[in-house]
Amino acid sequence: MMLSLCPLLLCLLFSHIGTEAFIVSTDQLTDAEVGKQVVLRCVFDTNGDSNPTVVWEKVGVEQTVHTYRKNLNDLQEQHKNYTKRTGLHAISANKGDASLTLKNVNIWDEGTYRCSVNNGYGFGTASVDLAVWAINAEGMRILWKVDGSGHEFLSCQSSGWYPKPKVSWKDKYGNDLNAVSEQNITPDNNGFFHVEHDLKQQHDSSNEYICSVKHEWMTAPQRIRAVFTDGLKMIRLDDGNPSLDL
Structure with missing residues (x-):
């Protein structure tokens, strides 16, 4: 042969x-x-x-x-x-x-x-x-969402993936927060996947929260980070990598 x-x-x-x-x-x-x-x-x-x-x-x-x-x-x-x-x-x-x-x-x-x-x-x-x-071309975002009891939580969202990506939450100490997160991945009419990964844990204003999306065709995951700059609801977002001013 x-x-x-x-x-x-x-x-x-x-x-x-x-x-x-x-x-x-x-x-x-x-x-x-x-x-x-x-x-x-x-x-x-x-x-x-x-x-x-x-x-x-x-x-x-x-x-x-x-x-x-x-x-x-x-x-x-x-x-x-x-x-x-x-x-x-x-x-x-x-x-x-x-x-x-x-x-x-x-x-x-x-x-x-x-x-x-x-x-x-x-x-x-x-x-x-x-x-x-396909890799999401529109970037990632973190939004506030409110549950039925009026509690606010962070939601990491992105679209345009194929096949399904893997999503995770961690804090600045490296703690895995997936146990207190809820993930929803749904296809759109064109077959691309939309990701929503909700961090149901009440946030700590002194902490940082990093959402990562990993895809089998990417060499490195995409990341986005939420940082509370005033101790209240103000969120600062960046690419999820360490920076000198934090």
């Missing part, structure tokens, strides 16, 4: 009676940020054949994403979800590179894609998993 020659690739080997082995290779996993474009890699052995038929499909929903045949892109069977968002270069395809460019990635694009290649040398297929992610 020659797996030792492609440790980062998923190689599936198919044989046809009367033909030699035909290999199609893809990356096992790739990722893309919402709104950007991604290349789903797929290469195959041409053996000199320059007229392949390439079909990209999304597995599970059985949607045709892109078809290339007879040296042309054939979009007659393309699912409407991918209209004007895909590209496959003829020159590359004829040289054994059937990689697909997917533009303006959205949450619904997440899933498994299958690349199938058929030419005079044989037939082969391989799959790639696409992970999609």
